[in-house]
Amino acid sequence: MNILEPADTPILGAPAPAIAFIILFLSISFFFYVMYRRINLLRKAAPDPRFSDIPTRVQRVLVYGFGQWRQPRYLGAGILHILLFAGFIILSLRSLTLIGRGFSPTFHIPFLTGSVGFAYDSIKDYTVLVVLIVCVIAMVRRAVFHPARYDHPGTIGHEHEAYVILGLVSALMITDMIHDGAALKASGLSGEYYRLPAATLASMFMPTNSMPTLNFLHVGGYWTHILFFLGLLNYLPVSKHFHVITAIPNVFFSNLNKGSIKPVKYGVADWMELEQCGVSDLTGFTWKHILDFYSCADCGRCSDNCPANTVGRALSPKMISVKARDYAYEHFPVFDRVAQPGRSERKLVGDIITEQEIWACTTCGACEAECPIFIEYIDKIVDMRRYLMDRGDIPLSLQKPLQQIKKKGNAYGAMKSKRSAWTKDIEEFQIRILEEGEHSDLLFFVDSCGSFDPRIQEITKSFARTMKRANVDFAILGPDENDSGNEVRRLGEEGLFEQVSSHNIDAFQARSFNEIVAFDPHAFNVIKNDYPEPFKVIHSSQFLARLLSNGDLSLNGGYLRDRTVTYHDPCYLGRHNGIYDEPRRVLKAIPGIRYQEMKRSFSRSFCCSGGGLLLWYENEEEKERMGERRVKMAMEVGAQVIVTACPFCLINIEDAIKTTGNEGKIEVIDLVELVDRSMS
Amino acid sequence: MNIIVCMKWIPDTSEADLTVSPGAKDIKKDDLDFDMNDWDRFAIEEAAQIKEKVGGKVTVVSVAPEESEDMLRECLARGADEAFQIWSDEMEGGDGYATASVLASFINGRPHDLILTGTLAEDDGAGQLGGMLAEMLGIPSATLASRIEVQDKKVAFVRELEGGLYEAMEMDLPCLIAVATGLNEPRFVSIRAVRKVASIEIPNLGTGELGVGADKIGHAGARIEIEKIELPPEGEGAEIVKGKPEEVAARLAEILKEKGAIA
Structure with missing residues (x-):
C-alpha cells in the first residue's frame, strides 16, 4: 500500500x-x-556609495561569504x-x-x-x-x-x-x-x-x-x-x-578603503555648512552602517579581540551593534504606521552608546579584522566622535594636545621653529632641509613625535644615520612640516585634519621627491589613505627591506647577543595596511637571530593603547594598561627583546616594562634602532 | 543678564627659550606664539554656561592688538554674543592699572550685571586687574571663585582658600568675579565652531571711541615702572638618584631633610 x-x-x-x-x-x-x-x-x-569595484566585491562574497574564509x-x-x-x-x-x-x-x-x-x-x-x-x-x-x-x-x-x-x-x-x-x-x-x-x-x-x-x-x-x-x-x-x-x-557592500576614514557626509560639497556634523541618531549613520547593525550575529569575536574591552574599558564593539539594532527595532518597528524616532527619551548617541564607549576606542581595527562578515566599527566611532566634538564634548585630556596642534602644528606645544632642532644632535653629518623648489630622492616625514618627543627622537636619529650610511639622498621638511593628522581625524576633528593635511600637501607639492618615507605607521597611513592628493609613501620597514634586498645593508647579531626576539605588529602597519612581511624579513636578515612569534600576532596583534594624540588620553575605567598586557604576552613566549615598528608602541611598551617591574628582563626597541645598532 | 568677560592675550612661554629684549625691560616676544590666558578660558566658559541656564547676553572684550582676533573668535564660538577689540599703538607698555582704566571706560557705557575675569594672567601673574576694575566701576568684587551660581539680583559663589578650605559667599549684582581655573570644564572649540561665527564682526575700538585720555593709557597711564628683567642664573644641575626603589626613596628623604624641606 x-x-x-x-x-x-x-x-x-x-x-x-x-x-x-x-x-x-x-x-x-x-x-x-x-x-x-x-x-x-x-x-x-x-x-554611502558602495557600488565601486564590483569584481572585488564579488570576489569577497565568494571568499568570505560563501567561502566562510574568516x-x-x-x-x-x-x-x-x-x-x-x-x-x-x-x-x-x-x-x-x-x-x-x-x-x-x-x-x-x-x-x-x-x-x-x-x-x-x-x-x-x-x-x-x-x-x-x-x-x-x-x-x-x-x-x-x-x-x-x-x-x-x-x-x-x-x-x-x-x-x-x-x-x-x-x-x-x-x-x-x-x-x-x-x-x-x-x-x-x-x-x-x-x-x-x-x-x-x-x-x-x-x-x-x-x-x-x-x-x-x-x-x-x-x-x-x-x-x-x-x-x-x-x-x-x-x-x-x-x-x-x-x-x-x-560582505558585498563591505568597505574597500581600508585604513581611511569616511568623509563627514557623502555627496556634500562643503560639510562645514551642514546643520550637524557627525552622527547623533540612528538615521545619521549610513545605510551600510545600519545594514551592519542588522547583520551582527552577536558572535562576539570583535569584543573578544578588542583591546579596550580586554583591559576593562567601557567599549564592547559587539554591544554597539546590538544596542543600535535594539534601538532600530524599537524606534522603527514593524507594525507602527509611522516611525516615531522621538518616542524614547534616551538618545542613541550619549545615553545608549555612551561617551565612555565612544572615546575608549583606539581605532586599532582588531574588531574589523575579526568580523566574519566585515561589520565596520571605526567609521561609526569616528562619526559619533565628530558629533561629540561638534558639541565641544571631548575628554579633557585630549583638549590641550588638540589645541596645540591647532596653534603650533604639533601636540607637544613646541614652537614650530624648533621642529628640526633634533638635527643638531647629529654631529657626523648635516641633515638637509628641503626648501621649496628643491629635489631629493626621499622626503623623510618625521612627524611631531619624531621631532619633539625625546625618546622618539632617538628613532629619528637612528633612521637618519641608517639612510646616510646607505648613501640615500634624503631631506626633511623642517619647520614647514605639520602634524600628519592621523589621530586628529580619528578623534573626529575634521576641520583641524583639513588644516594640517592641506598644509602638508602644500609643502609636498612645492617640492620635488620620488617618495615619502615615515617610520611612524600613523603618519604613513594617513598620508597614504586619508590625504586627498595621492603621494607615494613608504614605511621605514619597507624601506629597510628594500635596502637589504638591494644589498645596501648588511647586519650582524652583535646587539641582540643571542637574546630571544619577538615582533609586535603595529595596528596601522599590519591590520590597516597589510604590512606584516617586510619587518619580519628585516629581522630574519640578522644572522643567528632567535625569533619567536607571539600568539597574538599578524592581524590578531594586540594594540598597545594607541598612537598620536592617544598618548595623552587618560582612561579611568581600565584595570590594566594595554601595554602591560602586551609585555606579558611577549614574556609568555620567552622573548627578551620586543621589536616594533611604531614609535608609540615603543613608548607604551617601554612604560609597561617599567610598570610591570620587568626592567632588565625584557627590552623594547624600534626596528629602525635595531638596524642602526646591528649594521656591519 | 548682561555678562561682560575681560580676556587677556598673552605670549605662550611654556616651551620657548626666553630671551630678554634690549633695554632689559621686557622679554623678546617677536618669536613667541600668543594665546588666550588659560584662566580667562574658564571665565568665558562660565559666562557661556550661565547664559545657557538663565539666558542673557555675553560680551567679551580684550585690550590687545589685531592678532588677538583668533582668541575673540574662539570666545564667540564658545557662546559669546559679541566681541570687542580695543587697541591703539599708544596702549603699548601699559600695566594692569592702565588696562583697567581702558576697560572701565568701555564697560561704563554699557549695561552690565556680572563681569568675569580670570584671577591671574599666566604671563605677569600680577592679579591686579579684577580688583582695580571693580573699584573704578564702583561695584563689589571677589577673586578665586571656584563655583558660581547666579540667583535673582545676586550671585552666590564659592572661593577656594588655602589648606583645602572653601568659603561660600554672596554678592549683589552688579559685581565682578575673578575666577579660578577648574571651576568648569571648558568645552572644546573645533575649527568648524569657529568657522560658524566667522561672519560676526568684531569691532575695533581705539582711544577716540572710548573717550579715554592719553595720560591714562599705555606707558603714560601705567603705575608700575619695570626696572629690569633678567633670566634666573643657571643652577648647578640635578642629581639623579639611582638604585633600587627603597635605596632611592631613602636617599631622597635624606636630601629633603638636608635641604630643610621636611623635618
Whole structure:
C-alpha cells in the first residue's frame, strides 16, 4: 500500500493545495512586509556609495561569504558554522521541493530528477543528520561552557535568541526525518541506512504494520516542517538571525578603503555648512552602517579581540551593534504606521552608546579584522566622535594636545621653529632641509613625535644615520612640516585634519621627491589613505627591506647577543595596511637571530593603547594598561627583546616594562634602532 | 543678564627659550606664539554656561592688538554674543592699572550685571586687574571663585582658600568675579565652531571711541615702572638618584631633610 502524500490529503475537508497556498501567501506576504519596513529604514539613512569595484566585491562574497574564509579563525565554532552554512545551502533546495509538494505529490525542482535527484536525496539526508548534530553541539556548548563572548552585558532579552533558532532548525531537521522516515518505512525497503541515514534513523522508531500511523507521521511531519520553515523565515528579520539574510549583502557592500576614514557626509560639497556634523541618531549613520547593525550575529569575536574591552574599558564593539539594532527595532518597528524616532527619551548617541564607549576606542581595527562578515566599527566611532566634538564634548585630556596642534602644528606645544632642532644632535653629518623648489630622492616625514618627543627622537636619529650610511639622498621638511593628522581625524576633528593635511600637501607639492618615507605607521597611513592628493609613501620597514634586498645593508647579531626576539605588529602597519612581511624579513636578515612569534600576532596583534594624540588620553575605567598586557604576552613566549615598528608602541611598551617591574628582563626597541645598532 | 568677560592675550612661554629684549625691560616676544590666558578660558566658559541656564547676553572684550582676533573668535564660538577689540599703538607698555582704566571706560557705557575675569594672567601673574576694575566701576568684587551660581539680583559663589578650605559667599549684582581655573570644564572649540561665527564682526575700538585720555593709557597711564628683567642664573644641575626603589626613596628623604624641606 502506498503512503498518502500531503498534497493528496485534505485537511478538515479543505484540499491541501489550498491550505498550502494560504499559508504560503500569508507568510511570504508578512516576510516581504517586514523586509520592506527594514529596508525603509535604510532608505532614511545617510548616503554611502558602495557600488565601486564590483569584481572585488564579488570576489569577497565568494571568499568570505560563501567561502566562510574568516570562520575558522575560531576553529571549533568556525567549523560548526561552516557545517551549518553548507547545510543551509544544500537544504534550501529541499525546502523549495517540499513547498512544491504541498501542491503536487510529484513536484521536483527541474534538474533534481533522475540520478541527480537520487544522489541529492542521499546528500540531503546526510546533511539533515549533520545539521541536527551540529545544532545539538552548539546548544550544549552554549549551555554548558558559556563562552564569555556570547554575553550581552547591559541589555535584556537576548539570552534565548540563539536557543530559539537552534531549536527551530533542529525541529526542521526532525520533522524532515519523520516525513521521510515514514515514507521509507511504508515502502518496506530495508538496508537503506547507508544511503538515507536520517530517514532510516527516524523509521526505526515507527511501527511496521500501522499504515494510518505512518500516513499521519508522513503528512503531519510535512506540515509541521512547513510551519517551522515559514516561522523561521519570519523570525529572521525580527531577531539577531537577520544575518542569515543580510550577511552576504553585507560582505558585498563591505568597505574597500581600508585604513581611511569616511568623509563627514557623502555627496556634500562643503560639510562645514551642514546643520550637524557627525552622527547623533540612528538615521545619521549610513545605510551600510545600519545594514551592519542588522547583520551582527552577536558572535562576539570583535569584543573578544578588542583591546579596550580586554583591559576593562567601557567599549564592547559587539554591544554597539546590538544596542543600535535594539534601538532600530524599537524606534522603527514593524507594525507602527509611522516611525516615531522621538518616542524614547534616551538618545542613541550619549545615553545608549555612551561617551565612555565612544572615546575608549583606539581605532586599532582588531574588531574589523575579526568580523566574519566585515561589520565596520571605526567609521561609526569616528562619526559619533565628530558629533561629540561638534558639541565641544571631548575628554579633557585630549583638549590641550588638540589645541596645540591647532596653534603650533604639533601636540607637544613646541614652537614650530624648533621642529628640526633634533638635527643638531647629529654631529657626523648635516641633515638637509628641503626648501621649496628643491629635489631629493626621499622626503623623510618625521612627524611631531619624531621631532619633539625625546625618546622618539632617538628613532629619528637612528633612521637618519641608517639612510646616510646607505648613501640615500634624503631631506626633511623642517619647520614647514605639520602634524600628519592621523589621530586628529580619528578623534573626529575634521576641520583641524583639513588644516594640517592641506598644509602638508602644500609643502609636498612645492617640492620635488620620488617618495615619502615615515617610520611612524600613523603618519604613513594617513598620508597614504586619508590625504586627498595621492603621494607615494613608504614605511621605514619597507624601506629597510628594500635596502637589504638591494644589498645596501648588511647586519650582524652583535646587539641582540643571542637574546630571544619577538615582533609586535603595529595596528596601522599590519591590520590597516597589510604590512606584516617586510619587518619580519628585516629581522630574519640578522644572522643567528632567535625569533619567536607571539600568539597574538599578524592581524590578531594586540594594540598597545594607541598612537598620536592617544598618548595623552587618560582612561579611568581600565584595570590594566594595554601595554602591560602586551609585555606579558611577549614574556609568555620567552622573548627578551620586543621589536616594533611604531614609535608609540615603543613608548607604551617601554612604560609597561617599567610598570610591570620587568626592567632588565625584557627590552623594547624600534626596528629602525635595531638596524642602526646591528649594521656591519 | 548682561555678562561682560575681560580676556587677556598673552605670549605662550611654556616651551620657548626666553630671551630678554634690549633695554632689559621686557622679554623678546617677536618669536613667541600668543594665546588666550588659560584662566580667562574658564571665565568665558562660565559666562557661556550661565547664559545657557538663565539666558542673557555675553560680551567679551580684550585690550590687545589685531592678532588677538583668533582668541575673540574662539570666545564667540564658545557662546559669546559679541566681541570687542580695543587697541591703539599708544596702549603699548601699559600695566594692569592702565588696562583697567581702558576697560572701565568701555564697560561704563554699557549695561552690565556680572563681569568675569580670570584671577591671574599666566604671563605677569600680577592679579591686579579684577580688583582695580571693580573699584573704578564702583561695584563689589571677589577673586578665586571656584563655583558660581547666579540667583535673582545676586550671585552666590564659592572661593577656594588655602589648606583645602572653601568659603561660600554672596554678592549683589552688579559685581565682578575673578575666577579660578577648574571651576568648569571648558568645552572644546573645533575649527568648524569657529568657522560658524566667522561672519560676526568684531569691532575695533581705539582711544577716540572710548573717550579715554592719553595720560591714562599705555606707558603714560601705567603705575608700575619695570626696572629690569633678567633670566634666573643657571643652577648647578640635578642629581639623579639611582638604585633600587627603597635605596632611592631613602636617599631622597635624606636630601629633603638636608635641604630643610621636611623635618
